Amino acid sequence: MNLRRFFHAGRGDSPAKRLVIHLLLILACIVAVYPISRIVSISLRPGDRLLSTDLRIIPQDATLESYRLVLFGDPVTQRASNFLLWLWNSLVITVLTAIIGVILSASAAYAFSRFKFPGRGPGLIFLLATQMIPAGMLLLPLYLMLVRLQLVNTYLGLIIAYSVSAVPFSIWILKGYFDTIPIDLEEAARIDGTSHLGAFYRIILPLSTPSLAIVFLFNFMSGWSEYLVARVVLQKEAMYTWPLGLWTFAGQYTLAAGRFAAASILIAVPAMVLFLYSSKWLVSGLTLGGVKG
Amino acid sequence: MISLTPEVMLQSFLTVFRFLLLILAALAVLETVLYTLTHRRPKNAAVGLGMLALTIVLAYAFRSFVLPAEGLDTPVKAGIGVALLLADVGLYWLLSNPHVTRLGLAYLLLAPALIGISALMVYPFAYNVYLAFSNMGMMTIRTFTVSLENGIANFRSVFTGVVAHDATFWEVLLRTIVWTAVNIFFHVTGGMALALLLNRPLRFKGLYRTLLVFPWAIPQTIACMALRNEFNFQFGFFNTLLRNLGLTPINWLTDPTWAFIALCISNIWLGIPFMMVVILGGLQSISREYYEAAEMDGASGVQQFRSITLPLLQPVLTPAVILGTAWTFNALNVIYLITRGNPQEKTDILVSSLYKAAFDFYRYGFAAAFALVIFGFLLLFAVVYIRATGGLKAAWE
Numbered sequence: 080m081n082l083r084r085f086f087h088a089g090r091g092d093s094p095a096k097r098l099v100i101h102l103l104l105i106l107a108c109i110v111a112v113y114p115i116s117r118i119v120s121i122s123l124r125p126g127d128r129l130l131s132t133d134l135r136i137i138p139q140d141a142t143l144e145s146y147r148l149v150l151f152g153d154p155v156t157q158r159a160s161n162f163l164l165w166l167w168n169s170l171v172i173t174v175l176t177a178i179i180g181v182i183l184s185a186s187a188a189y190a191f192s193r194f195k196f197p198g199r200g201p202g203l204i205f206l207l208a209t210q211m212i213p214a215g216m217l218l219l220p221l222y223l224m225l226v227r228l229q230l231v232n233t234y235l236g237l238i239i240a241y242s243v244s245a246v247p248f249s250i251w252i253l254k255g256y257f258d259t260i261p262i263d264l265e266e267a268a269r270i271d272g273t274s275h276l277g278a279f280y281r282i283i284l285p286l287s288t289p290s291l292a293i294v295f296l297f298n299f300m301s302g303w304s305e306y307l308v309a310r311v312v313l314q315k316e317a318m319y320t321w322p323l324g325l326w327t328f329a330g331q332y333t334l335a336a337g338r339f340a341a342a343s344i345l346i347a348v349p350a351m352v353l354f355l356y357s358s359k360w361l362v363s364g365l366t367l368g369g370v371k372g
Numbered sequence: 373m374i375s376l377t378p379e380v381m382l383q384s385f386l387t388v389f390r391f392l393l394l395i396l397a398a399l400a401v402l403e404t405v406l407y408t409l410t411h412r413r414p415k416n417a418a419v420g421l422g423m424l425a426l427t428i429v430l431a432y433a434f435r436s437f438v439l440p441a442e443g444l445d446t447p448v449k450a451g452i453g454v455a456l457l458l459a460d461v462g463l464y465w466l467l468s469n470p471h472v473t474r475l476g477l478a479y480l481l482l483a484p485a486l487i488g489i490s491a492l493m494v495y496p497f498a499y500n501v502y503l504a505f506s507n508m509g510m511m512t513i514r515t516f517t518v519s520l521e522n523g524i525a526n527f528r529s530v531f532t533g534v535v536a537h538d539a540t541f542w543e544v545l546l547r548t549i550v551w552t553a554v555n556i557f558f559h560v561t562g563g564m565a566l567a568l569l570l571n572r573p574l575r576f577k578g579l580y581r582t583l584l585v586f587p588w589a590i591p592q593t594i595a596c597m598a599l600r601n602e603f604n605f606q607f608g609f610f611n612t613l614l615r616n617l618g619l620t621p622i623n624w625l626t627d628p629t630w631a632f633i634a635l636c637i638s639n640i641w642l643g644i645p646f647m648m649v650v651i652l653g654g655l656q657s658i659s660r661e662y663y664e665a666a667e668m669d670g671a672s673g674v675q676q677f678r679s680i681t682l683p684l685l686q687p688v689l690t691p692a693v694i695l696g697t698a699w700t701f702n703a704l705n706v707i708y709l710i711t712r713g714n715p716q717e718k719t720d721i722l723v724s725s726l727y728k729a730a731f732d733f734y735r736y737g738f739a740a741a742f743a744l745v746i747f748g749f750l751l752l753f754a755v756v757y758i759r760a761t762g763g764l765k766a767a768w769e
Contacts, residue, residue, distance in 0.1 A: 100569050101576075107566055108583040114641070115590055117609055118598050164380070171384050175392060179488075182399070187485035194478035209493055210695060211750035214704040215727040216743035219503070219736055220496035227448050234384060235391055243488040250485065251691065275477055304591030307704060307727065322593045336601065343594045354589035355582055361649050363656075 118347075122146065122340035145341035162342055164317065165324035172234055172320060173302035176241040180298035181291060184246045188253030189279055193262070203254075206247040215307065222311050232315050240308055245301040249294040256290035257283060289360035296357050303350060321346055399484055427456050503740035510734035526741035535742060536728040539717040545749075548701065548721040551636070555700045556693065558640040563647025568677075570648075571655040581652075588645035596709035599638045600625075603710070610634075628718035631711050635719055639706050643699075647692060654688030655681070690761050694754050701750055722746045 123141040152160040191199060221240050222231075230236030264286075265278040273281065284291070306322040313319055325342055505523030508516035535541050570581055587595065602609040603624035611621035624634045662680045671679070704723045707713060713720035713728065720728070726746060730739035 097574075100572070100574065104566075104569055104580045104584075108580060110641070111584050111586045111645070114595070114599065114602060114609070115586055117602065118594070121601075167381060167384070171388050175388050178392070179395065183485040183488055186481040190478040190481035196478045207691070207694065207754065208751060209489070210698045211747055211754060212493070212497065213726060213743050213746040213750070214702040214723045215730065216500055216740075216747065217493065217496040219730055219739070220499040221492070223499075224496065234388055238388070238391070239492065243485075243492045246485055246489065248695065300591070304593040306593050307708065311731070322591075325593070325597065339597070343598060347590050347594050350591050351586070351589040355585070358582055358585055358589070359578075361585065363653065 115347075118340045118343050121336055122344050124337060145337035146345070149338050149341045149345065161316065161319070161324060162321075162345075165319050165321040166346065168234070168318060169303060169320040169322075172237050172241070173299050175234075175238050176302040177295050177298040179238070179242045180246050180249060181295050183243065184249035184253055184294060184298075185284070185287075185291065187246075188250045188257055189283060191250065191254045192257035193265075203251070206250055209247045218308060218311060221308075225312060232313055232318050234318075237309060237312050237320070240312055241302040241305065245294075245298045249297060252294055252297075253287065253290055256287055260286055289363045292357045292360050296354060300350070300354070500740045500743060503737055504744055506737045506740075508736040508740075513736070516737065522737060523741065526738050527745070529738060530742050530745050535725040536713070536717055536720065536733065539720055539725060541742075541745075544717075544720055544722055544725050547632070547719075551632075551721050552697055552700050554636055555639050555643060555703075556697055558636075559643040559647045559696055559700075560689075560693065562640070562644040563649075563651050566644070566648045567651035567655055568681075570652055584648060585645040587642050588649075592642065592705055593709065595642060596638065596706055599634075599641075600710045603634045625711060626715055628715055631715065631719045635706060635710055638710055639700065639703055642706065643696065647696065650688055650692045651685065654685045658684045686761065690758070694757060697753065697757075698750060722749075 120138055122145050123143070124138045125140055125142045125144060149160055149162050190196070191203060225231050225236045225240065228236075230239065260283060264282050265275075268278045268282055269275065304322055305320075306326070309320050309323055313323060316324075321342075325339065325346070502518065504526055505520065506516045506518045507522045507525075530541055533540070535544055566584060570577060570584075574580075601607075605611060605621065605623060605625070608624065610624060614621050622630050624630050658681065662684075663676055666676045666680060701721070702723050703721070704727055707719065707721055707724040708727065711719045713724045717725070717728075723746065726739055726742050729735050729742060
């Protein structure tokens with residue numbers, strides 16, 4: 080194949096320049112992906128060669144032993160694996176968190192985007208200011224609150240603790256996106272007899288799919304791999320979410336490296352598929368601030 | 373040892389399902405009542421009473437189905453009751469005021485998020501301020517006292533004492549500033565470079581973009597734990613590479629400077645995709661016509677970048693940099709999971725010292741004061757930055 084046609088590009092860029100651009104991008108892609116491929120390679124190593132300085136991605140005599148240990152427990156010590164339970168706990172908690180987060184932020188963002196109510200500007204600044212709250216600052220008050228409500232070691236406790244953590248950021252994203260939708264569309268619908276709220280549900284929400292998907296994703300991800308709050312709220316092993324469980328594998332490098340890597344892959348793959356699937360919306364959905372398209 | 377059985381799954385599903393149902397019911401009631409109030413503007417008290425009755429029913433349902441409330445202290449119960457009552461009365465008063473009615477829908481839409489943020493961010497924040505004036509610690513968790521002297525002592529020891537075990541506030545502050553500056557610089561330049569490369573007509577653009585967001589797509593906890601292992605002296609990837617190149621391996625996790633560099637490498641790797649995506653979104657919304665006009669006038673690529681791209685990216689870049697700064701400043705996960713601030717707290721940043729002060733050394737009152745100081749610094753930065761760039765105006769006009 081002709082090199083020039085292969086690296087087809089627009090006007091302006093000469094073939095040499097295009098080649099350099101492709102090389103730079105390929106290099107960047109390798110840097111981005113290689114550390115992740117390392118986890119795959121460790122998870123495939125046989126048990127006696129976990130600690131190797133091999134740099135190949137698929138190791139020699141690759142085996143799925145680690146995956147079996149993680150999923151079904153250790154047949155030698157008769158120790159069952161809690162991995163699926165942890166995964167289930169995480170799933171229940173984060174899906175619910177994400178649903179609540181999307182509902183809260185979509186409706187609030189619509190108000191910020193379409194109404195000039197008193198306190199709108201300060202409100203947006205306030206939302207940005209909540210992002211300045213140092214991590215861990217609210218943990219103790221939240222914990223004491225959950226203790227008093229008897230929600231420690233329950234799903235609800237963690238759901239409540241997570242539910243609004245991504246909401247301020249989500250409101251910003253959604254508001255930015257709603258701003259790009261022409262107001263004429265709603266006005267036309269309202270002339271046809273739809274209520275204001277009806278226009279929101281029937282016109283704005285369907286048009287905002289990319290941005291709603293991104294916001295769901297952020298809310299989901301913020302809870303999905305959260306470790307530090309979970310460590311404080313959940314103390315029973317049966318209630319652990321996967322980051323807590325995984326840490327018990329990661330504690331020592333030597334013994335559990337294979338299981339740790341295999342568990343990581345099993346957790347990361349669904350999350351990454353979800354993320355990459357929605358990445359086609361990522362660029363269009365993530366309109367931070369007032370870019371009117 | 374409990375493992376995942378169908379019963380466990382069913383049970384957790386039911387718990388959560390009831391909770392979700394009740395939240396939705398509460399929202400529906402709230403919204404319906406608000407809607408009636410704002411759009412029909414009642415002159416009678418019937419709607420107000422109905423609202424009250426529904427609140428009581430919901431609170432009761434919540435209490436019996438969701439919260440196992442037997443052991444709740446009476447003050448807590450009374451507090452929740454009074455709060456609900458006040459909320460009802462306040463809303464009724466607010467919404468029967470004709471002036472508000474015009475914007476009724478806005479308040480109706482804002483209410484759920486406002487309630488959530490108030491309960492889970494504003495209230496804990498206020499409580500944190502209260503704690504900053506207490507001498508609460510492990511031993512005094514129930515018997516702590518609140519006084520101005522305690523507050524002054526807490527704030528004074530933030531600035532003069534040690535914040536966790538060894539490190540002083542100023543040392544950690546300086547390191548945090550370096551940490552944030554280095555990270556944001558590389559996030560923005562790296563993200564900008566990749567976005568500019570991707571914003572050309574190019575083959576495999578989608579593929580490149582997908583591969584480049586990998587560090588963002590992988591759950592951060594996993595990325596951090598995995599990177600921690602890659603910095604291992606004997607078996608980690610970095611040292612293996614150095615050995616293969618014939619160089620001396622580095623004590624990544626035991627040498628303070630290298631440990632800090634290791635953290636920077638990790639966080640830069642994690643943070644570039646976000647900036648790339650945000651900047652790419654901004655670039656795509658800039659009309660081609662500007663560039664065509666500039667080319668017509670003979671402007672060079674650099675000139676175009678400086679006088680078209682950068683100014684038009686400002687509305688996107690400002691919030692992204694503010695958020696990025698706040699996140700980097702708050703990158704507790706990265707620090708905690710990779711080095712834990714070791715060796716000798718030489719790689720701690722403010723938030724990881726804060727976490728240690730509160731949850732390793734149980735100095736709750738001190739930690740609360742410390743947290744307020746950190747919050748103040750971040751807020752100050754954001755205000756100065758927004759003033760300097762003026763880039764947020766577009767967002768609320």
